[in-house]
Amino acid sequence: MLEKMLNTKFAQWLDERTHVVQYVRFHLLDYPTPKNLNYWYAFGSIALVVLIIQVLSGVFLAMDYKPAAVPTGNGFSMAFDSIERIMREVNDGWLIRYMHAVGASAFFFVIYLHMARGMYYGSYKKPREFLWIMGVMILVIMQATVFFGYLLPWGQMSYWGATVITNIFGAIPGIGDWLLQLVRGGYGVGDPTLNRFFALHFLFPFILIAFVFWHVMALHVVHSNNPEGIEPSKKGIIPFHPYYTVKDLFGIGVFLIVYSWFVFFDPTGHGLIIETNNFNPADPLKTPPDITPVWYLTPWYEILRSVPNKLLGIVGMAFAYVCLFLMPWLDRSPVRSARYRPVYRTMLLVFFASIGVLGYCGHHEVTPELLLIGRIASLVYFAFFALLPFVHKFEKNRPLPEDI
Amino acid sequence: MGDNPRRSFLYTMASVMGAAGACATAVPFVRALEPAADTVASGVTEFDVSTVEPGMMATVMWRGQPVFVVHRTQQMLESLYGHDELLRDPLSEAIPEVQADWMKTKEQRITRAIKPEFLVVSGVCTHLGCIPAFEPDREGGGDMPKDWPGGWHCACHGSNYDLSGRVFKGVPAPYNLFIPPYRYLDESTIRIG
CATH class of the missing domain: 1.20.810.10 (Cytochrome Bc1 Complex; Chain C)
Structure with missing residues (x-):
């Protein structure tokens, strides 16, 4: 259909124009x-x-x-x-x-x-x-x-x-x-x-x-x-x-x-x-x-909250986005898929977990324990990006298939 | 693709269900465009007609639009007779909006009011919705018909109505001024809506 x-005349008429x-x-x-x-x-x-x-x-x-x-x-x-x-x-x-x-x-x-x-x-x-x-x-x-x-x-x-x-x-x-x-x-x-x-x-x-x-x-x-x-x-x-x-x-x-x-x-x-x-x-x-902000903003909010300095907290939150923007250049491995990158795969899953933890902490009232957990999760978040340029040096990729 | 009947059946069913779903989804959106419950509930207005001096007109807001209440003198009521041939619809028969349940006699169809001395009509020109000006005793000539008996003149597009809100021939407005639903709560208080 x-x-x-x-293929109707009208569609052809429109297509020519x-x-x-x-x-x-x-x-x-x-x-x-x-x-x-x-x-x-x-x-x-x-x-x-x-x-x-x-x-x-x-x-x-x-x-x-x-x-x-x-x-x-x-x-x-x-x-x-x-x-x-x-x-x-x-x-x-x-x-x-x-x-x-x-x-x-x-x-x-x-x-x-x-x-x-x-x-x-x-x-x-x-x-x-x-x-x-x-x-x-x-x-x-x-x-x-x-x-x-x-x-x-x-x-x-x-x-x-x-x-x-x-x-x-x-x-x-x-x-x-x-x-x-x-x-x-x-x-x-x-x-x-x-x-x-x-x-x-x-x-x-x-x-x-x-x-x-x-x-x-x-x-x-x-x-x-x-x-x-x-x-x-x-x-x-x-x-x-x-x-x-x-x-x-x-x-x-x-x-x-x-x-x-x-x-x-x-x-x-x-x-x-x-x-x-x-x-x-x-x-x-x-x-x-x-x-607290709504759940989808809490991870970024928690990074802001983890830094005990007003200006630096904001810089930290902004930097979290900058890292995302830079990701294509931070990662230097020639292999794309995490299926063939065991180290990157583990790092990535830990990174996802850190965002989950940040989100949880950001959604709850600040307590000394949560503050500590939030800080650790923030560090994990940035550590992921900090390690990214070096992973390919020691990571042993699984062999890639010939074709999909 | 079309040569496999099972597959084309599935495509057809999926398309039909999808279209039905889209139509069902459109329902709340269209309903949301209709007047809201509070807007509908605000369509009731009460007014004491005895506050209008004889020969004068009051404008009452109903549903955000004007309703004219005219205290007609005996002379004004007499002016309603004798120009039927100039009117488009002298007995208010064209559409339901120009009538009312209580308009039973020919007399009522001419005076168009529950109590003849108090005319209650919509103040919205039936042409394109302007508000006609009250001209109770203007002489004929100019925009007006020769033997102008008094009434309303709509400046927007030149429609004329007599003192019962009946439209004249040869003007753009198609119908007499509408009669809003109203009733008397006591001797002089009306509830519109």
Whole structure:
């Protein structure tokens, strides 16, 4: 049927004027892919689906959301009230809000697995360095977007999370105070902050989509890596359609089942997806005892918290991202896949564990024990990158196969 | 691909299920665009018509749009007769919105009010939604028909209505001004909506 559609007179007419049929063939149907891609490779397509869910639900939320911190009759704020109105008065507003909130967590979950896959099979290495850099850029933009978005409900966690994180700008020597007021639009987080964060939360997805587009364009130049991490021969190449359209669609189906389960049965994720304290309206006079970001930001937050110096903590957190960007050049082994790199494989799994530990620590109140564990995990995180340039010198690779 | 019946059956079923899922997902989004529960609930307004002086008009907000309440004098009520041939729909029969349950007699279809001296009509021109200006005693000529009996003139596109909100012929507006649902709670208080 697809073939028939692409061969209609109309499609041909359009193709002669804007190459639409050629693009579909080149980027979707005939796009050459290694035959051995496993389900780890579905997370890219799944992430695209989550992006669409976020844009769609977000636009509908924006139709009823009011970005104003001004108090209303009940002593709350217009913003907080408008969220409650979405939950109670707007038809199916609760569903759309939970789709968006769960979607944010799902996005990070999917992207982290997508990145882990790339690290495990060495997909960041030549010639895919730029593809990897675009990917890390996407992560950074996502984190900025979600940070702006989390202020919008104007709950306690919104307010105090934004207060703490915007203070990061204040730590920059010299221009800190000026920059802080520039970000907040006032002396503290307030109505102007909420207004601009809403504008930015709406803007950033456009930038995100641009980078996703670039990411995919870069992929379609260098093509997919594969679990073996070797260049496949002609025999190992199959067209994207129908093999991976079907495989990805199946992956998307499984994802949507899990996603829907959370949307309908556990939309707050027991305080992980929407933090419990954020159902309390923002109160500038009362800091909650335990301010933690949502789970997907906690590893980076914990690195910040582990350093007993304001400026250096921020430098450390920034450096954690810099390491990710530099990964294609830090790793000098000619072998890509961790399947054939025993030392790298162990290091990588320890690295993943360190991120898990950082995430756990960052989500809990600081105690002396957790602080120590967090510091060790931070060291493990950076040690991974510090060792990366030297691993190939002593690592004995397992023999690579001839073909995939 | 198409030559394997089992495979094409699976493709068809998967496509149909996918399309059904997409349609089902569209439902909450479309519903969210419909007026929210609080918006629907706000569509009730009460008003004391005795506060309007004879010959004067009050404008009441209902569902965020104006409703005209005119205290018609005996002279104004008499002006409703004798220009039927100038009107598009003198007995308010065109569509349900220009009628009401209580419009039983021909008399009521002309005065278009539960109590004839108090006209309650929507203040939204049935052409494209502008608010017509109240012109109770303007002389004919100009934009107005020759024997202008008094009524409303919509400056946007030149539609005219008489003092029962009945539209004149030869103007863009298709219908008489709509009658909002209302009833008397006591002697003089009406509830619109």
